[in-house]
Amino acid sequence: MIKGETHGTASNDPRGGLKDCGDAPLARGLPIFPALRAKPAVKLRILVKSWGSSVANHASPAANAETAGDEPTRRDFIYVATGAMGAVGVAAVAWPFIDQMSPAADTLALSATEYDLAQVPEGQQVVIFWRGKPVFIRHRTPAEIAAAKKDDAASMRDPQTDADRVIQANGQPGKAEYLVVEASCTHFGCVPTFGGGSFGGWLCACHGSVYDTAARIRSGPAPQNLIVPPYTYTSGTVVKIG
Amino acid sequence: MSGPSTYVPKSGFEQWLDKRLPVMRLMHDSFIDYPTPRNLNYFWTFGAILTLCLITQVVTGIVLAMHYTASVDLAFDSVQRIKRDVPFGWLIQSIHATGASMFFLAVYIHMFRGLYYGSYKAPRELLWIIGVAIYLAMIITAFLGYVLPWGQMSFWGATVITNFFTAVPIVGTPIQQWLMGGFAIDNPTLTRFFSLHYLLPFVIFGLVILHVWALHVTGQNNPDGVEVKDKADTVPFTPYATVKDLVSVAFFVLMFAAFVFFLPDALGHPDNYIPADPLKTPPHIVPEWYLLPFYAILRAIDFSIGPISAKLGGLLLMVGAIGVLVALPWLDTSKVRSMRYRPLARIFFVIFVVVCGALGWAGGQSPDKVIWQSSSFRIEGQATGPGGAAQTYVGAGVTLEAAEKAFEKEKAKVVAAGAAPQSSTVTTPFQFKVTQFSQLLTLYYFAFFLLILPILGLRETPGRVPETIAKAIGAKHAAAAAPDREA
Known part of the structure; x- marks a missing residue:
């Protein structure tokens, strides 16, 4: 349904790389790099692994989280920490909007x-x-x-x-x-x-x-x-x- | 479904626009050249009717909000003022109030259509679930809106509905007080209900966009339930579907207008013309007709099941009655989509529709109303006669009161004859009340989704499904051309 980009061919499109986005109708309309689009799945995998390895790390303190490719990196930690802080922030902002419905002082x-x-x-x-x-x-x-x-x-x-x-x-x-x-x-x-x-x-x-x-x-x-x-x-x- | 775009911008402006915001292309591909199955019947015009209903409710609602006052002291009077003093207020208020009923009438036909023709089956599961979400949002919107005129039914309907939450253990009462903004239905409740009643139609609007989007990705289902295979199976949306929709809309608007102009109060409850009184409960609280089936399910549970009280059980079943629709795409195991080719399922479907209607009837009745009873009440009394001889006398009646009255009369006669009454026994007949009827209907409602559809899909022998839509139509035309041969 969204066909705006059918006019610009991939060769003269400054954003480039759109061809690789596959045929999903939504993706065709959005100027997102394939690398970025692939990221969430990888992220999820790393998160799941980091959960497991953090448990494992207790068992063998010698293991270093910074080294291997599959191991969680410092950047992954920052992702999780930022996400957690973001969730706390959203909850803090949401609460006044929920609690305003409770019986008022009068x-x-x-x-x-x-x-x-x-x-x-x-x-x-x-x-x-x-x-x-x-x-x-x-x-x-x-x-x-x-x-x-x-x-x-x-x-x-x-x-x-x-x-x-x-x-x-x-x-x-x-x-x-x-x-x-x-x-x-x-x-x-x-x-x-x-x-x-x-x-x-x-x-x-x-x-x-x-x-x-x-x-x-x-x-x-x-x-x-x-x-x-x-x-x-x-x-x-x-x-x-x- | 949507193939390559066939839109060709004509004027210079259209070309300019198309390179920047291809909105004309979107409209053209969605509503002009969009391929629709060529065998669609009139049941497929309710999407257009529902769109009209939503627009009508939003437009009339925005106008009413200009004149309505959300305050317990002024709400009732402000609605009366709209009806009597505001120019054309009588018309706009009537359209809005009647419109709610029309909206639900159309959505029920639309949903039963989807149920019959298997429109919820793969790949349209999400399309169906978004539809259920729209329906749920409609129910909440309608309930909130019904409170705003602040009549007796508004107030007590809101009291009963918010009281549902107290059935939930521990958190129930705090949630109820949070929703009401106090300890009873009062001004804070009215103002928030007004605010949310204004908000929700826009949420519905957003869901409708998702619903139409999902529809245009999978393509429409059709009465034969066969997927579109090539161009021979389809016709362009305009003029074919557009004109068919318009014919249907014309008839629908005609009926709508008949209610607005001639029967504006036929679908409402007269008690809502009495201003809300927190001290006086109407003898018989009922919701609007479109929610009666759920009310019947709620009240059907008059027994507790283990730790689940009757109140909570009824609430769970009522929520479950809508929740089961979400699971429907995975409950129906049949590979055949349309019930046109499922002779057994068709019978169960017809029973289901009748059951839904009967639930609606039961929801409007007093739960203690006796539908059928095996015999009359009988009271038998023993007395000792003047000579010491035992004698019996009997009073009977359709109700216990009538039997007692007849019994007292007989007793007086016996006493007059000099006998001393000793004891009496009451024979109570078996009574089939609205509650028991509702229980049977509720049982079928859930059995249809949880037992019949899953089992039937595996056991029944479906009819022969045509390979393509074009062939289905060809067969129909051949039969029509030679009707004598079959006879």
Whole structure:
């Protein structure tokens, strides 16, 4: 397809040597000397050999890498060293362009939020945002807590007791009446709705995962219980999430 | 394929140009005098249609970017503004949105064409693999673009897709957060998706150049799958292929226009007219139609295999469904290229096409939808009668709820008669759900590539392949000239 050079014959072409490039269509279009084109293959061979002989050199320290033709030369060492430095340089330049996509400082700055649980009446729940994600805060009724406690020993996919579900980030026990969980189904991230499913808790309508009153996975495809975000009570009913 | 150049520069300027930048020569040799097999059918016009699709998407997309605002607060409104206020915005937006579907429709026909006529076989393996890369880039571009209008499906589609990554052990969640630029789909996600959605079509453009280059090195395959041997087998690209392409493009544009003007929303989801709400998940999240088969494969895996969870297994199979296409040139062991001469392979191919369509259907359904069940639900209750005699009563229904309702009614009657209900047993019928159907279809999808094509190539007896394209055409014409003789 590239036929630009068909007009200049090899004899009057100042670059010369093009005839030797063979018939490969790409090579015909590029003014590269055959010697240079042949080099990479030789280079590779030397590199492979130098790997082997460097191992051998440990065995016989008398061997001199500078002498024989097949042995790696100082120039080969420079090739490898330059290539290695180049690779490090490329990685160093690439990293800022990759890392810029990570959560930015202002996004991370939002990673803690405070909320006064006293605002939530018993039997109700609120949804607040933490790190841009919705979080359920449910003020559980005694009946809900009792139902969750009753099932503590039941067979579950992700077994946890009800007490474990309301534990604070510092390991202190939390308040059983306030359940704080991320409002995204551990299957594919849909928001479950309370009051669905046969365990009195949440139902994710997307693929039918059912959570109980402690937001533990009881049936459906989700692999885990709804995630409890790290939180601590700062005073009385004020909770700090994150 | 391209022999010696036949380009003769006419004017003085053309001669001047040809010595400095032989671009006219390249065009002449690639698209005017380029020898094309003379037996090409209309399935070979989809390259031209796809080029048109790519150009359409790039041009309309550049225009839309002039009016679109990539911000969670403004994105939805800016798209509505394009549709209502921007001069001809309704037209350009509609072309772009419909164009995505048209692009995929054309690429699927193009790919099935390659599959049927063995266009992936030596020496065209790389041509095929570049094509798979283009297809993959198209999928990513389409997904990114679908997020931009920031409707409910945009948001929740993006949530579900980025959640795929959490299936990968250890590195999954960090990768997901890196992609989203935060802990949930939010403004940083939208702006980067917009940037990448603008970038990728140019990557596709570069891949298309490689695709066409590889095509012009090996030459086109053809319906008989016989390599071009001499000049009698070919006709010049212009006017033969050019005109055929134009006829096809005309019909395609007609259909395209029908969607743009009369059914602009037929291929989209109505939920995307609701602004994105991170607190409310639509009851049924589905991707666009062209990705439904992969969605069905993803959801088909509802069981874990050893350490591989259902979530990861589904993800691996979905990626594998495209990955297997890369290996296809080496999986098909048949020496015969075109399925025109492979009677058995042809049957399996037709089943494969139907399976792909069925996967698309399954991907759009709720996974719990019951397709078929062996009988109705039956609840049998035992009761002790007034005299101590045992009696039974039965409630039946198509669903468990219906059976329970009927059962309660019967129970009330028994109680009214003075009996004391003791216990009850539920008989659950066998149910064939969308998930099981998807599993069967997924099994065939992979079996077609990994079992059927490798084994069939070694076992089947192919038909007689003509020696040359010219002879294949000659035989066809002879048969057409004397139709009575066969009857």
